[in-house]
Amino acid sequence: MKRLWASRFQKPRSDLDAWQASYPVDRGFWREEVEATRAYARALHGAGLLSDAEFQALAEALGRMAAQAEPPTGDFEDVHTAVEAVLAEAVGPVAAKVATGRSRNEDVVTIERLYIRRAGADLLGGIRSLQASLVQQAERHVETVVPGYTHLRQAQPMTWGFYLMSWFFAFERDRDRFRTALRRMDACPYGSGALTGTTVPIDRAALARRLGFLGPTDNALDTVSDRDFILDFLYACLTTGIHLSRMAEDWVLFSGDEFGWLALDEALTTSSSLLPHKRNPDVLELVRGLAGRWLGALVGLSTTLKGLPWGYSKDLQWDKTYFLEASEDLRQALTVMRQVVEGTTVRADVARARLQPWTLTVELVDFLVARGVPFRTAQQAVARFVAHAEAVGRPPESFTPAELAEWLPAVDESVRQVWDPAAAVRRRNLPGGTSPDAVRQQIRKAWQILQERDEAPDS
Ligand code: ARG
DSSP: BOTTTTOOSOOEEEEEEEEOOOHHHHHGHHHHHHHHHHHHHHHHHTTTSOOOOHHHHHHHHHHHHHSSSSSOSBBBSSSSHHHHHHHHHHHGGGGTTTTTTOOOOHHHHHHHHHHHHHHHHHHHHHHHHHHHHHHHHHHTTTTEEEEEETTEEEEEEEEEHHHHHHHHOOOOOOHHHEEEEEHHHHHTTOOTTTOOOSSSSHHHHHHHHHHTEEOOOOOOHHHHHOOOHHHHHHHHHHHHHHHHHHHHHHHHHHHHHHHTTTTEEEGGGGGOOOOOOBOHHHHHHHHHHHHHHHHHHHHHHHHTTOOOOOOGGGGGHHHHHHHHHHHHHHHHHHHHHOOOOHEEOOOOOHHHHOOOOOOOHHHHHHHHHHOOOOHHHHHHHHHHHHHHHHHHHHOOSSSSSHHHHHHTTTOOOGGGGGGGGHHHHHHSSTSSSSSSHHHHHHHHHEEEEHHHHHHHHHO
16 A cells, blocks of 8 residues: 555554555545645745746646546555655656645645535535525415414414525525635645644745635644534534424425325325335435434534544544535435425415414404403403313304404404404514515515625635
């Protein structure tokens, strides 16, 4: 196996070297390592450590390596070793200068940051697409009444458009968390050396800018020890994943036999090897279950970091699979949920039929309050009426105004209006509410957010 430190030892190496190698995983950062090495070479040239001709030769070879679609297969300890080895084949002895003063401890966090920046931008785009689908569907359903739940018991009528928009704003917070994570890690480790900085007089600020960072990191020891930027990224993946998981659960329920007012496109379901009638929401269940993996990643890496001596230790090599898998899982789950949103139809008639009239008894409270009854008095009177109606087994809207008057103060003929769910929805008309106008306002804001925030340089 190719190792950068082999000259240190005399005895033949054992197969332990293979076990310690990270190339099977970090070959995924080939592109970043090549890009970073090219920028580093330029910094060395600027510092007078590479001649014009040497830099030219290295830069050209690295350019060709960057265009390579796949990382090379070979027996390398890690991607840092692989790039140096391939470069040596291409340009000969001058390749030995390319890592002048550079430690893998700083190199690994540089390429990890580059990778996460790219993956993060991709995920921001994925969330945005899902959000756009949610808003498009919401536009079609600002008047579609469905039951709204607390404690998974019917609470109040709402519109499907309102429900969809609630997810838009939840995902907007996720985008914000990704942007914050990316902003916080926007500093370049190069120049940190193994832990104490470097004697090579590279222009750290120029090198940082060349790699697209805001500037260099502030303290070399912190830089090689820190993996907070991965935790930040994993946490952003996790909250997005928790949202996807809860959303998937709602879709499973609302499309199930007991709810039944969402219909899933056939492509979103599978059937059974035995039960001929089944249409199972496997896709949604897989998304729902994925949350465990994002949480596992965050807990796993946090546990590795806890109690680890400050400075680089090889334990840190385990950091990679966590964010590689987390971001790939999330990328796919976002695409899947977008197809779910677009492949779902609302069966408004079923939703209407399932809506329990009890969900409108709070309209009765409002009705009394509007006629001067103190809120608590009204709420308690309606609660007593509800208990009575339930005891005698009659739905609340079957009571005539005269019968209601036995239980409630200030009732007249106009009380009949309270049993209209569409009217109940229309009354929630303040910003943030479920009324068609309030939801249209949310939709306008959503389109504005999608436009404005996408123009920001960091998204
Ligand atoms: N493969 C290592 C990692 O992923 C690179 C850094 C190695 N540094 C060292 N001093 N052994 O963390």
